[in-house]
Amino acid sequence: MSNYDQLTAHYQTISHFNHAQSMLGWDAAANMPAGGNDARSKAMAELSVHVHRLSTQPQLGEWFDKAQQELLSTEQQSSLREMKRQWQQATIVPEDLVQAQSIAGSKCEHAWRSQRPANDWEGFEKNWKEVVKLSREEAKIRSEALGSTPYDAMLDKFEPGTTTASLDTLFSDVKTWLPELIEKALDKQNSQSIIMPSGTFSTANQKALGVETMKLLKFDFDHGRLDQSVHPFCGGVPSDVRITTRYDEKDFVQALMGIVHETGHARYEQGLPKAFAGLPVGEARSMGVHESQSLFFEMQIGRSKPFISHLSQLSANAFNAHQDPVFAEENLYKIYTQVEKGFIRVDADELTYPAHVIMRYEIERDLINGVIEHTDVPALWDEKMKASLGLSTKGNYQNGCMQDIHWTDGAFGYFPSYTLGAMYAAQYKATMQQTVDIDGAIKSGDLSPIFKWLSDNIWSQASLHTTDDLIKRATGETLNAAHFRKHLETRYL
Amino acid sequence: MSNYDQLTAHYQTISHFNHAQSMLGWDAAANMPAGGNDARSKAMAELSVHVHRLSTQPQLGEWFDKAQQELLSTEQQSSLREMKRQWQQATIVPEDLVQAQSIAGSKCEHAWRSQRPANDWEGFEKNWKEVVKLSREEAKIRSEALGSTPYDAMLDKFEPGTTTASLDTLFSDVKTWLPELIEKALDKQNSQSIIMPSGTFSTANQKALGVETMKLLKFDFDHGRLDQSVHPFCGGVPSDVRITTRYDEKDFVQALMGIVHETGHARYEQGLPKAFAGLPVGEARSMGVHESQSLFFEMQIGRSKPFISHLSQLSANAFNAHQDPVFAEENLYKIYTQVEKGFIRVDADELTYPAHVIMRYEIERDLINGVIEHTDVPALWDEKMKASLGLSTKGNYQNGCMQDIHWTDGAFGYFPSYTLGAMYAAQYKATMQQTVDIDGAIKSGDLSPIFKWLSDNIWSQASLHTTDDLIKRATGETLNAAHFRKHLETRYL
Ligand SMILES: [Zn+2]
Ligand SMILES: [Zn+2]
Numbered sequence: 011m012s013n014y015d016q017l018t019a020h021y022q023t024i025s026h027f028n029h030a031q032s033m034l035g036w037d038a039a040a041n042m043p044a045g046g047n048d049a050r051s052k053a054m055a056e057l058s059v060h061v062h063r064l065s066t067q068p069q070l071g072e073w074f075d076k077a078q079q080e081l082l083s084t085e086q087q088s089s090l091r092e093m094k095r096q097w098q099q100a101t102i103v104p105e106d107l108v109q110a111q112s113i114a115g116s117k118c119e120h121a122w123r124s125q126r127p128a129n130d131w132e133g134f135e136k137n138w139k140e141v142v143k144l145s146r147e148e149a150k151i152r153s154e155a156l157g158s159t160p161y162d163a164m165l166d167k168f169e170p171g172t173t174t175a176s177l178d179t180l181f182s183d184v185k186t187w188l189p190e191l192i193e194k195a196l197d198k199q200n201s202q203s204i205i206m207p208s209g210t211f212s213t214a215n216q217k218a219l220g221v222e223t224m225k226l227l228k229f230d231f232d233h234g235r236l237d238q239s240v241h242p243f244c245g246g247v248p249s250d251v252r253i254t255t256r257y258d259e260k261d262f263v264q265a266l267m268g269i270v271h272e273t274g275h276a277r278y279e280q281g282l283p284k285a286f287a288g289l290p291v292g293e294a295r296s297m298g299v300h301e302s303q304s305l306f307f308e309m310q311i312g313r314s315k316p317f318i319s320h321l322s323q324l325s326a327n328a329f330n331a332h333q334d335p336v337f338a339e340e341n342l343y344k345i346y347t348q349v350e351k352g353f354i355r356v357d358a359d360e361l362t363y364p365a366h367v368i369m370r371y372e373i374e375r376d377l378i379n380g381v382i383e384h385t386d387v388p389a390l391w392d393e394k395m396k397a398s399l400g401l402s403t404k405g406n407y408q409n410g411c412m413q414d415i416h417w418t419d420g421a422f423g424y425f426p427s428y429t430l431g432a433m434y435a436a437q438y439k440a441t442m443q444q445t446v447d448i449d450g451a452i453k454s455g456d457l458s459p460i461f462k463w464l465s466d467n468i469w470s471q472a473s474l475h476t477t478d479d480l481i482k483r484a485t486g487e488t489l490n491a492a493h494f495r496k497h498l499e500t501r502y503l
Numbered sequence: 504m505s506n507y508d509q510l511t512a513h514y515q516t517i518s519h520f521n522h523a524q525s526m527l528g529w530d531a532a533a534n535m536p537a538g539g540n541d542a543r544s545k546a547m548a549e550l551s552v553h554v555h556r557l558s559t560q561p562q563l564g565e566w567f568d569k570a571q572q573e574l575l576s577t578e579q580q581s582s583l584r585e586m587k588r589q590w591q592q593a594t595i596v597p598e599d600l601v602q603a604q605s606i607a608g609s610k611c612e613h614a615w616r617s618q619r620p621a622n623d624w625e626g627f628e629k630n631w632k633e634v635v636k637l638s639r640e641e642a643k644i645r646s647e648a649l650g651s652t653p654y655d656a657m658l659d660k661f662e663p664g665t666t667t668a669s670l671d672t673l674f675s676d677v678k679t680w681l682p683e684l685i686e687k688a689l690d691k692q693n694s695q696s697i698i699m700p701s702g703t704f705s706t707a708n709q710k711a712l713g714v715e716t717m718k719l720l721k722f723d724f725d726h727g728r729l730d731q732s733v734h735p736f737c738g739g740v741p742s743d744v745r746i747t748t749r750y751d752e753k754d755f756v757q758a759l760m761g762i763v764h765e766t767g768h769a770r771y772e773q774g775l776p777k778a779f780a781g782l783p784v785g786e787a788r789s790m791g792v793h794e795s796q797s798l799f800f801e802m803q804i805g806r807s808k809p810f811i812s813h814l815s816q817l818s819a820n821a822f823n824a825h826q827d828p829v830f831a832e833e834n835l836y837k838i839y840t841q842v843e844k845g846f847i848r849v850d851a852d853e854l855t856y857p858a859h860v861i862m863r864y865e866i867e868r869d870l871i872n873g874v875i876e877h878t879d880v881p882a883l884w885d886e887k888m889k890a891s892l893g894l895s896t897k898g899n900y901q902n903g904c905m906q907d908i909h910w911t912d913g914a915f916g917y918f919p920s921y922t923l924g925a926m927y928a929a930q931y932k933a934t935m936q937q938t939v940d941i942d943g944a945i946k947s948g949d950l951s952p953i954f955k956w957l958s959d960n961i962w963s964q965a966s967l968h969t970t971d972d973l974i975k976r977a978t979g980e981t982l983n984a985a986h987f988r989k990h991l992e993t994r995y996l
Pocket of ligand 1: 271275301304
């Protein structure tokens with residue numbers, strides 16, 4: 011067996027344990043009764059340890075060295091590159107640091123669950139200090155290995171190839187036009203009247219509506235399911251993708267669009283190439299590219315007028331309320347494109363969302379690079395919220411810098427993915443519409459030309475190319491914020 | 504760390520992978536879309552290989568030898584005995600034989616799924632021949648290691664300590680009185696009129712009824728769930744027991760009693776001692792003892808008059824049919840104690856069931872011991888069915904020797920467990936009623952005195968004692984078929 015084949019077999023073995031891990035995680039969120047938590051956590055921890063052991067097995071280094079001398083096809087070279095990338099990610103940080111981070115992160119996150127509602131910054135700060143310190147150690151080790159700045163090394167975990175330099179350029183561009191665009195959109199919407207949903211929307215009816223919507227989006231129910239969990243997510247494995255949502259019986263709007271979003275994640279997974287199943291090269295390219303699929307579904311398809319026309323029909327059917335003006339196309343469109351300045355990122359609309367991300371990026375970048383200290387964060391948060399959305403968070407930690415889970419366990423470098431995803435999605439649309447009648451396809455109810463473009467250009471490409479190459483091959487250029495701006499201006503002005 | 508402690512840690516590690524395996528198996532039956540099967544099978548096979556590797560790790564032999572010299576408490580000695588037993592079970596059969604059996608068994612079972620409906624004995628025989636041959640090889644190897652007959656060695660897998668000698672005694676006793684008892688019961692029932700359920704019983708209502716019944720039986724929903732699958736079973740792990748059932752919208756009777764049965768299995772699992780969680784000594788004693796719990800719930804509680812009075816109430820509520828005579832106590836009792844001679848074991852009633860088991864026992868015993876050949880089975884089946892239930896299966900293989908899945912993949916030695924379980928259950932009842940007002944407890948709707956007895960005597964004892972000791976400690980004697988006879992006579996005469 012060649013060293014390349016040996017590596018391939020090894021990573022497929024790892025994927026089988028990851029399959030178990032992924033399904034146990036989904037089950038814990040979607041099915042497991044509370045009393046099952048203790049044994050489940052132990053089982054999942056054991057699987058993690060085992061996967062880590064397999065991922066850092068001593069002979070891998072030699073196999074990689076030798077495989078690089080073997081005659082490989084272009085695809086095999088990509089496969090080798092991605093296996094090696096995962097191996098480096100697994101081995102780069104010493105195990106005692108990983109363990110210390112896991113303990114500090116769990117402690118901080120656990121306490122945060124009660125500290126946030128209590129607005130207890132002082133309590134939080136005591137735990138978070140350690141998380142930040144350990145993340146900086148991690149960033150230092152990674153940056154030395156990669157020859158990059160500490161924050162770039164953290165970005166590399168989620169968005170390989172993306173750098174502070176490129177993000178600074180992209181985001182500073184956005185900052186030049188976003189605030190004014192938000193103001194104009196708000197002005198325009200001031201004169202609008204919206205009828206908000208009220209009354210009871212049963213979980214059963216909402217679920218049926220979700221399933222109909224997923225069918226319109228060609229979710230493959232032979233390779234996946236829709237279930238419920240407190241925090242919606244897309245889990246499972248490519249051949250069996252488990253998406254979840256949360257229903258609010260007082261309002262169907264959020265859950266419905268949440269399902270559209272998760273369906274975007276799911277179709278990416280379902281569309282990954284079978285030929286590379288179980289191998290790193292067969293996985294989704296990055297967090298940002300993943301989000302580009304969910305946001306293409308949510309923002310480019312889901313909130314478009316022709317799609318909302320379908321949602322109007324489907325939801326009026328589901329709730330048997332054809333005369334109710336809530337479900338009128340125009341009204342639903344207003345609901346789904348309403349702009350509002352708010353404190354909370356996860357509640358933010360499409361237009362204000364980037365502002366939330368960019369300020370987090372600026373703060374975590376400087377925090378990891380040692381330019382600021384963790385105790386500076388609340389004041390910076392207040393300052394940046396005032397500058398971008400005109401809201402003060404002074405003393406309001408729970409709706410300020412304590413609102414997200416990401417930083418509690420050290421996921422620094424993740425936030426940019428959200429806005430990168432929205433930008434990629436707008437750029438795909440700009441290219442796609444040169445060859446595909448997007449609105450026409452949505453109107454007709456047969457969206458396959460859209461999905462064919464996504465499949466050809468993104469899904470089937472998995473991790474065969476770097477992100478930059480992937481985007482260039484798909485759209486003829488690397489990421490260009492102009493498309494995002496144009497999309498937002500078209501929709502909101 | 505002592506060798507005993509090392510072994511304990513090792514078996515706990517194994518239990519974490521078994522946790523994953525168990526949950527993936529449940530998910531495959533209860534949730535997984537068909538398209539997920541391929542990746543799931545690979546993941547489960549990988550976990551099996553890994554568990555087998557851990558279970559046969561070379562240093563275990565030395566640890567066991569040394570641990571036996573260490574100062575251990577009585578409970579630790581039991582724990583060591585059960586770890587060693589699992590180790591021996593895992594190592595006794597050479598891996599190439601295990602693999603050959605797995606391949607032959609899968610092939611035979613897969614083909615059987617279409618051969619059975621086609622009544623294709625000739626096709627089946629060709630595959631089954633190999634399964635029997637390999638099972639005989641396994642039995643030979645096991646018997647040499649244990650110093651027993653080949654069939655006793657197979658029994659030992661499912662019912663450690665149970666021998667052909669004891670089963671011959673028990674079953675030949677049953678054969679002296681069962682046929683006449685069946686005839687008398689049939690005579691008595693001839694004059695009865697039963698109103699059978701008809702109409703639609705929605706899955707949702709049946710599930711709600713099942714949940715109410717499980718609550719009456721004190722199933723702990725904080726440590727388990729009820730779901731649906733084609734073949735009902737009890738899966739999961741002790742802290743999170745997953746039971747399943749199958750609903751027929753034309754009839755609620757079977758699913759309801761099926762839930763009672765699985766709840767018995769579930770409460771045994773839920774009641775296993777936390778102190779030994781993850782260790783072999785903390786597991787259920789044997790298949791027969793497991794079945795003694797499900798059958799205690801189904802036969803001793805579930806089909807008793809006071810319990811059926813509850814079911815009458817609960818089902819009339821669930822289907823909102825208080826006037827319907829189907830749900831009248833008397834009528835439900837008749838339904839649940841109806842005796843009928845039939846071809847199919849899984850459809851058999853409490854009274855004819857042992858006849859089905861005993862003839863399978865006699866055939867598989869002689870087959871494994873080399874007294875008969877696999878080609879003799881159809882004729883023997885016909886002969887024994889005629890003798891015990893007066894039914895001929897000549898040429899009717901699909902409702903004869905091809906009806907069960909057990910033999911298709913070589914699970915010889917399993918069948919006796921069903922009737923052992925029924926006998927144990929009757930014996931518990933005989934002892935329990937000396938100190939517990941069983942009918943009174945059921946009538947009152949608070950069954951805890953019954954569950955306390957089961958918990959004290961069976962659940963909390965897990966595998967601390969041998970089966971014989973467990974039964975003796977619980978009832979003052981080893982298994983005695985007289986209690987079973989008495990129970991049946993009381994109910995059916
Ligand atoms: Zn997303
Ligand atoms: Zn059972």
